[in-house]
Structure formats: structure tokens, C-alpha cells
Amino acid sequence: MSKIKILETNKSLLTNAQGIFNRILEMQTEADSQLRDIKAIEAKILDIEKLRNEKARQEKEEQQRAEEEAKKLAQQKAAEEKAAAEEEARKRQEEAKVPENTQPKEERPKEKVPVPKETVIEEKVSVAPKTETGSKRPKAEETEKPMGKEVIAEAAPKQKRETAKKPEKNEAKPAKKFANQNAKPGGFEHGKKSKKQMEEDRGKRPKIKERVFSIDDDDFPRGSRKRRSNKKQQPKTVIEPIKIEKAVITEETISVKLFSEKIGKPVSEILKKLLLLGMMSTINSQIDFDTASLVAGEFGIELEQKIEKTAEDILIEEAPDLEEQLQKRPPIVTIMGHVDHGKTSLLDKIRQSKVTEGEAGGITQHIGAYQVELNGEKITFIDTPGHEAFTAMRARGAQVTDIAIIVVAADDGIMPQTVEAINHAKSADVPIIVAVNKIDRPNANVQKIMQELTEHDLLPEEWGGETIVVPVSAKTGEGIDKLLEMILLVAEVQELKANPDRLAKGTIIEAQLDKGRGPVATVLVETGTLRTGDTIIAGTAYGRVRAMVNDIGQNVSEALPSQPVEVIGFSEVPVAGDILHATPADKLSKQVAEERKDKQKAEILKKMTKVSLDDLFNQIAEGQIKDLNIVIKADVQGSVEAVRQSLEKLSNDEVRVRAIHCGVGAITETDVMLASAANAIIIGFNVRPDNMAQTAAEREKVDIRLYRIIYKAIEDITAAMKGMLEPEFEELVIGHAEVRQTFKVSSVGTIAGCYVTDGMIRRNAQARLLRDNVVIYEGALSSLKRFKDDAKEVAQGYECGLSLERFDDIKEGDVIECFEMHEIAR
């Protein structure tokens, strides 16, 4: 018995030891990987260092080469000068000698040019043959070919004229000499010259000049030789580098290249500094001002940011409205309150009782806001969704609000969300009217509610305070008129005015991507008049108002202050809460949008840098804290907000969930690149990645997760945070088909005539219908046919007819994605 016990103990000890051993192995691997990282960084720094040294070496070599060349040139120049001087001396000597034989003494040049000693010796040697007689002539002529004879023939008569009295014997001598001169630099200026000779002389002219300039080189500033020599000597002059002590940048961010130019430091140096700051950058990377000033500081350069007047500044620059331009405008009211206290019912009741009354037959439409009329006066209501997930939007809703209605159920009381609503209204400095709802209920207790209100600094008028409290019933309609009257009364006190005769400014209440109409946004005009054709900008979305629809579904051409309208014509989906501006010029709205996009990028960059630095710090300091970065894309703005809030709430002590980017529409390549840079995963809610994004995601190894239900996304992220995200099933897309034509068959529904673009469509597989990469339907195929026959599968390049189970809204251009679920081994 005891033996068994001992064995069991041994076994458990062995298991423990094994566990410890495994842990040590893990730690070893971890340490190895960290060591590898450090080595990689060291290697990179060494590489940069090597590159720098290599560059410096090359520069030095170049400088040496330039110096040597300059030296050689100087020597060459000296030799040329020397030769020229010798030549001149020789010429003078010869000239001096010629008159001895041919000219009378008085015709000799008066000026005596000093001749260097050694030249004289040479001169003597060269002059010696002159004493020889005519026997030498033929030889001389031979040497002067090809021009010798001609020159002699031409030169001789002149000589004859000049030296008429001289014996014939001597006449030939100068001719020989002159001919000789022609072959040598300097030339002879008298006498008729041949064309060739003249050309040669022209070629020699600079040398004559050289001689002249060489007399006093430094004192003679002009002359081609001097210019040339200056140019060649340039490498010798060492240019002192300009020391930059202060630089100014005029943008939010700057590229490494431009930054290097501004501070006068090599790009490699800057990249090295950035690497030491934990940033891997390239010459084209954008860095923000903070980072740039840090790097500049390292070089001892002070960096200043002077942002030039931006398009944004021009946009918000507006002349103040004059008192006489202002006109009364309807109050904008927001209804807030706790879940189920009756906000929607109250809004519906007000709308029913007032809208349909005035606009008989008008189709009411949900555009996020509507207007009602009482005694000829209008009131605008913002119809905000009441769910907790939309708190952020509701907070924004209070900002465009003139009056806040806080709904409190008479049979319940003040609840957490009621308090939140009161605080929003108070912080926005908006007057509050309390609507005590459900007074038709038997257990309704208005007095109790009033009592509770006092606890939140809202003393009812009845009790001598300033808070208007109106008991209402959204069910029976009791008190609704009183509530509206009170709203108008408060509005009267507020003296709400706006100038309708100016370009419109408003707020985006809701925005979404409409399948048929593109980006659609509900705008609440605050001031000015918005007209169709106006150029507009909201956030980074810009465009031109193509059409406007009011709250009762009518097309309108203008929207006045406090009027809500649905606007079509934006380039992209704006974000709820964005301010809309109508701009005087098309260009301005585009410029502002681009500026804002750049700013956003800079902010993301800033965030990302901080995250990586924080990570580094935290890992060193605490060991385990991590950020789980996510990029959220959804089909409508509301979903984006909901997903973001739900996921960020999952943050705990160990993992922080951060939505680094959110947006409406298909997942694009930019989203993938952003996710890749920030090490984030992409959550797609009712949207799909486009082709480019899909390829980029595969290349960058970015995880894209697509959902149709929020809680599924929450479940997955929770599992991922626990390190347990290993889906049991994996979706495998097997093919796509494009809908080319649709047919309505009464017994079957809509049949889609398709062309299989890739992979195959399988009858038993699952399918989803995509329209502009937005998932419209997900389910099963109810039929698949090739011509009239049922088909099991249809491969790429073939046409087929198919229908979807319980779904008929198939349109031309839609894409059918066929997929199967495969089990993954855990």
C-alpha cells in the first residue's frame, strides 16, 4: 500500500518537475527571442554606422581626388605659361634679329621686352641656321608643307616691297622664317595670310592672351583663362557647412526627407535617432512635431511649429451676423431618460398627434429628427436612440440642443440613466423640462418624482424652484400639449435666433451608407439656409447637396435654421456629431477635407507611437500589460458606436481594448495597412473587405474577423483576451458568382442568372449576398441550375441560375459568395 503511495508521490513530483522544466524551457525561448531582437537592433545600428563611415570615406576620397586634379592642373598651367613665355621670348628674339637683315635700324621696335636668360640661349641655337645661305632653302620648304610654298609665294612680294633695297639673297630668308613662324605659336601679323593660316592663328589667339595675362595674373580680373582656372580650382575651396540653430515647420507632420533638409542633417542620422527612440522609419515616413523636436534637440537645434493659415481657418472665419439679420428660429429639443421610461413612446405620440394632423397623408419617415407645429410655431425634436450603447451620440445630441426633456416614469423614479441625462443637459448648459410619464398608470406618483428631482438640484416650479415639471402620458396623450406649450415658453425666454441669409452651418444627427443612394446624412441646420447645389463639408466628408428630403419624406430645395433634412451628396459617410459647413467654393471643402485627413493620420500616428512606447515601458516595468488594438468597420454609424463601446468595455487590468480607428463602409486597404502598423485586428460588422484589402490582409498577415451579431464579436474578443480564441469552425470561401440578370418566377421567387467568377458555387454550401461589399443576406441556396438541369456545383467560367432561401431582393451586380464551414482541430 505504502509502495503505491510512494509511487504516486514520485509521479506527482515528476509531473511538477516536468512542469517546471517546461516553464524553464519557455523562459529560455522567450529570453532567446528577446536576445535576437536586441541583436537585430544592434546589427541595424552597426549597419547604419557602417554606411555612414563608408559615405565619409567616399567623401574624403573624392576630396583628395579633387585636390590632386587641381594640383595637376596648376602644374599644367605653370608648364603652359612657361612654354608660352619661352615662345614669346623666341619670337621677340627672332623679330629682333629679322630687321638686322631685312629692315633699316630705325624701323625696329622701340620697346625692349626682357627675355629670360635660358630662352636667350635657346634663341641663339634656333637663330644660328639663319646665317646659312640659300642652299638650305629647299629643305626649309619641305618642312613647311603643306602650306610652305603658298606662304612663300604670298609673303615674298610683300617682303620685296618692304625691302626693295635689300639684296635678293636676303629676300628669301624672311619668307622662310615667316613660314616657319606659321608652324609655331605666335604667328606673324604682317603679310597676307591663307584661310587656313588665319584659322590657325585664331586658334592660337587665346595663347597670346594667355601670355598677356600671365604678366600680371592676379591684377587682371577678366579673361577666359582666368575664369577657367577659377572653375578648376573650386574643389580646393573648403565650404564651411552652414550651422542651423533654429528651424520652423509649418505643418502638423513632416516627412523625414523634408525634415532633414530643414535641419540640415543627413537622413541616415535622423533615421538612426528615430530608431533609438523606438521608431522604425523610412525617408518618406511622416513624423509629428513632438518627435521631430525631440530629434532636432538631439542635434542641438531648436524646432518651432508655426502653422500657416489653413483652409480650416478660412472655413471657420465668418463675419458676425448683424442684429437686423437675425430671425426667430424653432427650438431644438432632445428627449433623454432611463431605459423604458417612455422616450420613444413620447416622441411617437407627439409626432402622431402633431405631424399627421398638419400634413394629412404625409408619409412619416425616420430621419433622426422631426418638426411639429403648435399654434403656428415650430418645434424640432431630435429622435435619439435610447440604448446604452449610444451614450456617446446622446452626449453629442445635447450639444445641438436648446432644451432637454428628461423623461421619468411616474411609476418608477430617477434611475442611473436619468442622472446621466440630467448631467449631460447641465454640462451643456441647456434648460431642462421634466416630463413625468406614464401618469395613466395606477401606481404613478408624481410627488415622489418631484421629491427625487430636488435631490439632483432640480427644484420644481410648483415648489418655488425653476424646473418645469409636466405630468404626461405617452399612452393617452394627456399633458402633451402642455409639454409643447412649456417648450415654446422656455424657447421664448431663450430668444433663439439665427440668420437665414448666409451659408448654412449645421450638425450631422445621423449618417449611414444607403445601398441605393450612397452616403446619406441627417443634418440639423443651425444657422443659414442649406440649398441643393451647395458645396458642403462635414468632418472629412465633402461634396455637393444633390437632394434633400424633409422629415415627412418630401423633396425640398432648401432647409432653414432648426430644420432637419436628409442630405444626399457626400463623398463618404460623415460621423454623427460632425459640424456641417456650406462653403463658398468647391476647392475649399476638398482642401479642408484633405487637411482634416492629414490631421487624423497625424493623430493616429501619435497614438500609435505612444502605444508602442507605453508597451515598451510597461513591459519593462510591469511585465504583462498589453493593448489589444482593433479597427472597427460597420455598415451604419450606429453599429460602429455600439461595437466600439461594447468592445472597449471588455478592457480589464491585464488587457486594454482600444479602437484605434472606426468607420462606416467596406474594409479597405488603408484599414488593413493601419491595422498592420498598429498590430491590430479588424472587426467587420455586416461589411466585407474589398479585393485589395483581402490581398493586403493576406500579405500583411492581418486578422480580419467578420460578424453579423455584436455578442458574437464580444464573445470572440473575450476569448482572445483569455488566449483561448481557437474557433472550432473556420469559414472557407469556395467561390464567387456575379449576378448578371434576375428573373421573377411566381412559384419560386427571384432567380439570379449568374456567372461564376472564381472557385465554384456548390448547391449544398452556404451563401451570402454582397452588394458593394456589404453583406445583405446570409443563408443557403434554394436551387442551383445549369440551363434547365439541377446542378451539384458550377465551376469558374460557367453560367448558372440560382435562388436564395427566403430572399428575393437580388439585384444585377450583386455578388454571391459561396462558403463552407470546416472544423478546425483544437
Ligand SMILES: Nc1nc2c(ncn2[C@@H]2O[C@H](COP(=O)(O)OP(=O)(O)OP(=O)(O)O)[C@@H](O)[C@H]2O)c(=O)[nH]1
Ligand atoms: N401605460 C403607459 N405605458 C407607457 C407609457 N409610455 C411608454 N409606455 C410603455 O413603456 C414601455 C417602454 O416605452 P418606450 O417608449 O419603448 O421607452 P424608451 O424609454 O423609449 O425605451 P428604450 O428605447 O429602450 O430606452 C413600452 O411598453 C410602452 O408601451 C405611458 O405613458 N403609459
